[in-house]
Amino acid sequence: MEIDKIYEPQTKEKKWYKFWMDNGHFTPKIDPDKKPYTILIPPPNVTGILHMGHVLNNTYQDVMVRYQRMTGHPTLWLPGVDHAGIATQNVVEKELAKEGLTRFDVGRDKLVERIWEWKEQKGGRIIEQLKQLGASCDWSRERYTMDDVLSKAVRKVFVHLYEKDLIYKGNYIINWCPRCNTALSNDEVEHEDETGKLWHICYPFSDGSDFVTVATTRPETMLGDVAVAVNPNDERYKDKIGQTVLLPFIGREIPIIADEYVDMTFGTGCVKITPAHDPNDFMMGQRHGLEPILVMDDHGVMNENAGPLFVGMNRFDCRKKIVEQLQQQRLLAKIEDHQHAVGHCYRCATVIEPYLSDQWFVRMKPLGEPAIDVVNKGEVKFIPERWTKVYLHWMENIRDWCISRQIWWGHRIPAWYCECGEMIVSEEDPTTCPKCGSDKLRQDEDVLDTWFSSWLWPFSTMGWPEKTEDLEYFLPTNLLVTAPGIIYLWVARMIMSTLEFTGKIPFDTVFLHGMVLDEQGRKMSKSLGNSPDPIDLIAIYGADALRFSMIFNTPRGQDSYFSEGVIEHGRNFANKIWNAYRFIMMSVEKIEGLPADDEIELELADKWILSRLNQVTKEANEHFEAVRFNDAAQLLQEFIWKEFCSWYLELSKDRIYNDDNPKAQRTAKYILLHVLEQSMRLLHPLMPFITEEIWQSLKGMLPIEEEALIIANYPQADDCLIDANVDAKMQLVQDCISCIRNLRKQMGISPGKMVNVSIKVARGEQKAIIEDNLGYFSKLAKVEEMTCGTDVERPKPSLADVVTDIEIYLPLTGLVDIDSEIARLEKQEAKLAQDLGRIESKLNNESFTSRAPQEVVDKEKEKYEEVRVTLEKTRTLLDDLR
């Protein structure tokens, strides 16, 4: 058989993905007797293309899904795509702009149509890319948040919450993005610390007698001021309360009011009140019955309320002009630098404007309580655990959720207005007004926040509100894998909605991973150009290499640094596996059949590799169960590369090449095939393609009935084969060999030269182990003759003549140099003896034993005993060595 010398992933990966798809291996078979395992994909945006963050996120999910599938659970990885309201509309609006059009030119229906067209042609590219990564999602269940079923769920939920009075509509200050032209929820605003200015502005009293000074970071909003507030306890202004000042530029007479909210120590202790453009001012305005005045339109342009001087200017130009004008009129008392957090739109980074407008909200507090409970009770767990606190803190301070968006792409709010003024909220489109019977109904123009469909993901994807088999079987799901950035936006809300609408938790474990940064620790971004295209990487290195590297390189729950050097590691590992496979196939080709049961003769290396295989199997299972992916990756790499390839494979060669002993030959063949085959199973979740490729060509040579590795059983450890005694014996051999190699190197003996070695060991049993396995020394350390004993003479060191026989004196006690070990133990002995003496005298001291509490004395006695035992052990060991 010809096997490539270098592993070529490209063709093989396509072949196996198709094989899995064609055989329906990604689709679980519902079996009521078995416990299902389910992961919901965090639906990528329909506009999205695969980036390194997705690679990490989806690799984690696929690893777990493949592991669980192999352990026998009917396993579902439910995929889908999010319609991403603002993001998608932005993309299509950009296309329109190229044609010189705006959305208003084409109109609502046409725009929505274009967005659907766009989706058909270009959307969901990321799905194809996930397939290249090896994602074993059940594509027959793929969902889109704008699917009919999901839309139905959205309406049902909306109406339900409305009827429970958990959805309300009203005029409040919300976060407004003047570029996207829509409201945003608090969680969609990203705050960034910036150095701004604090302008101190003089407002003269109406009678012209004097003035008060207010401080503001947004002077343009002064045009909408309706009052000036001071703290009622502030002595400076006590007598001013109730007086009025004249608002510059506008000439409006506004009162000085008293409100506890005002911080006397900040600025001048005087606050301008702009209820239409600041949330606090809005609340104060409500408390004092002040009418808000909007001075901007929805594009952030000053309106007629801003006065003739400023109308038509955008907010930032207006700010400049106001400051200029104030300076001219000598009303600007002071300008200070000021650090404050400025909100930006999470979609387009435009500075957010707090803005008074009519919006829909979800009352969150009542939904939050059960969601707090399930986390407190441990029914939903976070990994790493620390995120629990973050979640609970947010939930306990939860605020109402603004869900209406003034865009066109999304689920339109199921509310209609009749000309009679009646509002109808309904799952089905109403035809007539139930109050007046009119058919002149107008649906609310707004659409719902994208997250209003995402938060239903755990059950809307399974067909809710119908009572489907999926819903019954797969919910609650098990693992949610996502980044901490959307705990509030998504994770928390899914817990709330799923509890409210199904009475179940959505998932029992939330695994939160970090970000993928570049080598310099910067975020990957298009503008920096530091984000490699994963598809290119897959084309060059293969998906297995990419997957393994990402997992191997990423510490649990922390950010990781990616560079191409990282992925080379995975590529090299794949190649290593491939060559081990190549060696084994080439070696066993000529060897007929497998050994019969009574032919199997296991020697030390065989017993050892089986022991290690089972130990590793045990640990791999533990790592996957505990969601410790990188530990699993490290463990398996170490085992396959170091233990199996570097040690076992080398040691098997003598028997494999020796045709004179067919029994031993067949035994070695069997162990090689068996360990390789088991290793492929163990590694499959991490590197699915190469393992399937190798396993498929291997399985005919072993008694295996499973048809594909992807659905083969994950190995379970056989504890009987884990033998610490065997491990220790092998360890001794390995350490001796390393020692000899080290000394050879130090003495400059060429690698191929055979040498004679004398070894001094501490105990007779060690001598026996070495002498029983002289072949290993010959093979791996080029030892010709070995003299081994507890009393071997130290030969005269002769480095000069290294032509034929060299004797190496190798003082060993198990693993370490005897002399330095004795020195170390002597030091330890002295210290322990001293410690023991100190404790003893303390215990003999009457004033201590009589005065100290009994517990303390007992503790001291315990310690005495502990130190005494340690000292005894140390002395025994020392005697042994001397």
Next chain:
RNA sequence: GGGUGCUUAGCUCAGUUGGGAGAGCACCUGCCUUACAAGCAGGUGGUCGGCGGUUCAAGUCCGUUAGCACCCACCA
């Protein structure tokens, strides 16, 4: 202003209940040893951020301090 996390070899990180400081990469040396030079073998390198405490014993527990990162927050 609150909260969380991190600080161990040049880099990225392990280090489970306190008891002889580890891995990978990088670097140096020697090897094309018939699976693999994307490899093999050997090696250099650390006052475990600082200070203080508990303990016979601290990378590990406690306190404190510094630096970094992220999250939350309506002080104009």
